[in-house]
Amino acid sequence: MKKIAFLAFATTALAACGSSSSPSTSAGSSTGLAVTSTSTGTGAGPETSTGTAAASSSSTGGGVTSTGSSTGAGTSSGTSTGTSTGPVFPFVFHGSYAADISYAPYSGSVGAPTIDTTTLYNNLPTLAVAVPSSGYIGGALVNGTPQDLSTYNALTFWAEASAAITVGNVEIGNDASTTTYQAQWTNNLALTTTWQQFYIPLPVPSDLTSQDGLFGFAQGGQATAVTIWFAEIEYVTLTTGAGGVLGTAQPAIATETLAHQTGDTFPVDGLSVTFPVNGTGETLTPVGANYFTFASSDPKVATVAADGTISAVGVGSTMITATLGAIPAAGVITINVTQASAPTVAAPTPTVAAANVISIFSDAYVDVAVDTYGTTWSNNNAGPNLTSLQVAGVDTEEYANLQYIGIEFWNPGPPIDATAMTDLHVDMWTSTGVTFGIKLVNFGDGGANSGSVTQGEVDFNATSTPAVTDGTWVSFDVPLTTFETAGLTADPNDLSQLLLVGDMSTYYIENIYFHK
Numbered sequence: 001m002k003k004i005a006f007l008a009f010a011t012t013a014l015a016a017c018g019s020s021s022s023p024s025t026s027a028g029s030s031t032g033l034a035v036t037s038t039s040t041g042t043g044a045g046p047e048t049s050t051g052t053a054a055a056s057s058s059s060t061g062g063g064v065t066s067t068g069s070s071t072g073a074g075t076s077s078g079t080s081t082g083t084s085t086g087p088v089f090p091f092v093f094h095g096s097y098a099a100d101i102s103y104a105p106y107s108g109s110v111g112a113p114t115i116d117t118t119t120l121y122n123n124l125p126t127l128a129v130a131v132p133s134s135g136y137i138g139g140a141l142v143n144g145t146p147q148d149l150s151t152y153n154a155l156t157f158w159a160e161a162s163a164a165i166t167v168g169n170v171e172i173g174n175d176a177s178t179t180t181y182q183a184q185w186t187n188n189l190a191l192t193t194t195w196q197q198f199y200i201p202l203p204v205p206s207d208l209t210s211q212d213g214l215f216g217f218a219q220g221g222q223a224t225a226v227t228i229w230f231a232e233i234e235y236v237t238l239t240t241g242a243g244g245v246l247g248t249a250q251p252a253i254a255t256e257t258l259a260h261q262t263g264d265t266f267p268v269d270g271l272s273v274t275f276p277v278n279g280t281g282e283t284l285t286p287v288g289a290n291y292f293t294f295a296s297s298d299p300k301v302a303t304v305a306a307d308g309t310i311s312a313v314g315v316g317s318t319m320i321t322a323t324l325g326a327i328p329a330a331g332v333i334t335i336n337v338t339q340a341s342a343p344t345v346a347a348p349t350p351t352v353a354a355a356n357v358i359s360i361f362s363d364a365y366v367d368v369a370v371d372t373y374g375t376t377w378s379n380n381n382a383g384p385n386l387t388s389l390q391v392a393g394v395d396t397e398e399y400a401n402l403q404y405i406g407i408e409f410w411n412p413g414p415p416i417d418a419t420a421m422t423d424l425h426v427d428m429w430t431s432t433g434v435t436f437g438i439k440l441v442n443f444g445d446g447g448a449n450s451g452s453v454t455q456g457e458v459d460f461n462a463t464s465t466p467a468v469t470d471g472t473w474v475s476f477d478v479p480l481t482t483f484e485t486a487g488l489t490a491d492p493n494d495l496s497q498l499l500l501v502g503d504m505s506t507y508y509i510e511n512i513y514f515h516k
Contacts, residue, residue, distance in 0.1 A: 090152065090235035092141050092214045095124030104176035105139040106218060112139070113230075121158055121195060121231035129228040131219050134444075134453065136168070138218025140176045141233070149208035152235040153246060155200040155215060161191040162227045168219045172200055173288060175213030179381060180307075181291065182213075183273070183284045191228060199238070201246055201275040203284065203291045204325055247276025251292065251324035253331040258504050259432035260302075260312040261340035266401030266504050267382050268294060268308040270331060273324060286380065292322045292329065302335050312337040338432060346394035347427035347473045347510040358416055359513040360407065360498065363395050369413060373397055375406035397509045402433075402502030407512075410443060410496030418480065419491040421514035426476045426500075428468075429508040436460045436468050437501030438476065440483050442492040456488030457501070473510075480514075 087094035092101060096115060103112055116128035129137060155172055171184035183203050202208060215233050238246040254270025271292065272285035289308025296302050296310075298318035303311050310320060310333075317336050322329040350357075350364045359365035361373065374384025385400040399405055409416060428436055439457035458478050460468050466476060484490050500509065 089143070089147055092143075092155075092233040092235070093127050093157075093230065094232060094234065097141070098143075100144040101141050101214070102144065103139055104142045106176055106216075108135070109138045109218075110135040110221075111137050113137075116229065119229055121229070124231070127230040127233075129217065129219065129230070131165070131226045131228065132221045133223060133225070134221035136218055136220045138168070138216070140174050140213045140216040142175045143212045143214055146210040146212045147214065149202060149211050149235060150205045152237050153202050153205050153240070154236055154238045155202070155233070156197060156236050157215070157233040158195050158197050158231040159189070159191055160193060160195045160229050162193065163224065164190070164192050165219075165222070165226050165228065166190050167217065167228065169217065170198075170200060171216045172202070173208075173211060173213050174216045176216075178213070179286075179288060181208060181211060181288045183287045183291075184216075185282065185284055186286075188282070195231070199245075199277050199282070201238075201249070201273075201277065201282065201284070203249065203251075203273045203287055207291055245278055247279075249324055249327055250274040250281075251322065251327055251329035253292075253320070253322050253329050254333055255331045257334040257336065259336050259338070259434070260401075260504070261338055261432060261506060262312055262314060263340045264312040264337075264401055264506060265385075266310050267380070268292075268304065268310060268320060268322065268333065269403075269504070271308070271322075292324055294320060294322050296320055301337050310335065315339055341431045341471070342398075343391050343396075343429045343473065343508050345473075346392040346396070347429070348475060350425070350511055350513070352425075352513075352515045357513050357515045358418065358421060360409065360416075361395075361397065361512040362510065364511065365513060368409060368416060371408040371411055371413065373405075373407050374399070375408055378405040379403040391508065391510075394510060398506065399500065399502070399509065400506045401504050402500065402507045403504055404437075404439075404499050404501045407498045407500070408496065409498075410494075413496065415443065415493075416495040416514070417493040418495055418514050419493050420516060422480060422516045423514070424476075424478050424480065424483070425511060425513050425515060426478075426509065427473055427511040428476065429471075429473045430468070430502075430505050431470050433470065433503055433505035433507060434462060434468060435501075435503045436474075436476075436507070437499075438478060439497075439499040439501065440480075440488050440492065440495055441497035441499070442489050443494050443496040444489070452489075454487060454489040454492075456483035456486030457499075458482050458486060459501070475511075 086096055087098040089098055091098045105112060110132040111130060113127050113129045115125050117125045119126050131137060166187060167189040169184050169186040170189055171182060173181035173183055185200055240246045251273045253268055268289055271287050271289055272283055273287050274281045274283040294304035296304050296318050300314045301316040301318040303313060304320055315337055320333040354365050357365050359367045360370060361367060374386035376383055378384040384405045387398040389396055389398055426438060437457055437459040439455055441455040444452045462468055466474055
């Protein structure tokens with residue numbers, strides 16, 4: 001069997017305080033996560049807005065020192081002195097990129113944001129993101145010199161769109177290559193055609209003393225053309241406590257029971273932090289494990305590293321808990337560890353004639369070109385935990401701690417045309433798993449960045465047909481019509497990804513092929 005080298009495929013995929021660019025008048029009160037403003041004049045940004053500033057400060061941005069004050073009625077004024085040379089930190093974007101800031105696209109992203117001198121906010125250019133018709137656009141605003149964020153507690157920005165859209169995610173702590181201190185706000189940034197102000201709280205500011213990934217975003221393709229605009233991206237210090245903008249963090253980890261074998265390593269699951277922002281909860285997830293401190297009730301059974309990696313070291317049961325700073329996290333992960341075991345006999349040898357097969361992984365057939373048997377975005381970006389080995393002389397893939405892994409065959413591929421096939425076959429062996437799933441993804445029209453993506457997932461458990469049975473090979477022959485019922489396009493001719501889904505147990509895989 002020809003093995004294909006892995007591809008490098010990395011994924012991602014604030015309250016106003018600070019400077020004033022010109023005097024403005026505002027009236028009203030702020031509620032909820034966003035402050036909504038309306039614009040008067042042509043492309044000049046808001047002249048009147050609902051919402052009072054959450055905090056006030058003096059800041060130096062772009063070589064311009066400004067001070068401002070606000071009255072109870074919401075009228076503010078400011079004076080500026082100095083020579084404008086461009087924005088500087090704590091601004092990330094303020095009419096232009098701040099000093100030493102550049103855009104780093106996430107892997108697979110289509111296009112890049114541009115500085116828009118037509119659509120303005122507060123009479124300054126904005127950062128325009130043209131959403132592609134398919135694929136996605138996303139990346140990070142990265143500072144060439146890592147910044148100390150420990151004196152701030154949030155990132156603030158304004159945003160609007162050419163049509164109503166819910167943005168896939170915005171985040172901090174992702175520089176397009178590392179996500180150690182990532183904090184992502186996912187699928188809750190609802191934009192309209194009116195400027196609104198948003199906040200991303202910092203989970204533990206004292207941890208962020210050297211950060212270069214200052215702001216990131218990602219948005220999937222839209223059939224109708226949409227443009228998103230960002231403005232006034234800046235790190236700030238919000239008021240806290242009673243009556244403040246930012247409430248106390250509410251951290252959490254998953255509440256679950258996992259079965260593992262000695263020698264397994266796997267991440268703490270379900271990390272999140274919810275902050276009340278103007279009284280409304282805003283949940284950040286995923287959030288970097290390094291923000292948390294973890295503990296095991298029995299380190300002889302399992303230990304937890306600072307980065308949230310759990311290691312099963314002995315037979316027995318233990319409970320994993322966490323804190324965020326001094327705040328206990330909700331949730332307990334119970335881990336039952338048994339002695340490691342693995343298959344000693346190979347899966348049944350396939351008997352389907354080679355002329356009726358399209359093979360992805362099998363010693364019995366010639367495999368098509370496969371880009372990777374484990375993408376880097378597998379297991380929530382933790383990697384595939386893949387070991388290629390042999391069982392009784394037959395090539396086998398071992399996926400440890402399987403949450404989900406991606407097998408790709410589209411770049412360069414080519415994608416698989418399965419319109420003449422009727423079924424997908426997979427052989428699986430596990431000693432502790434209780435669930436198993438298979439997902440097919442059809443990109444459409446020859447690539448991930450064109451056409452319409454469809455997908456369908458079929459899941460199995462102890463009572464399904466066939467049933468997930470520990471300690472023996474289970475052969476799954478799934479009609480393609482079953483995937484189509486689950487959402488995959490009929491007669492898929494551009495299959496580009498196959499995902500295997502588990503319950504954090506170790507799975508052994510042989511004989512992945514389409515047949516008729």
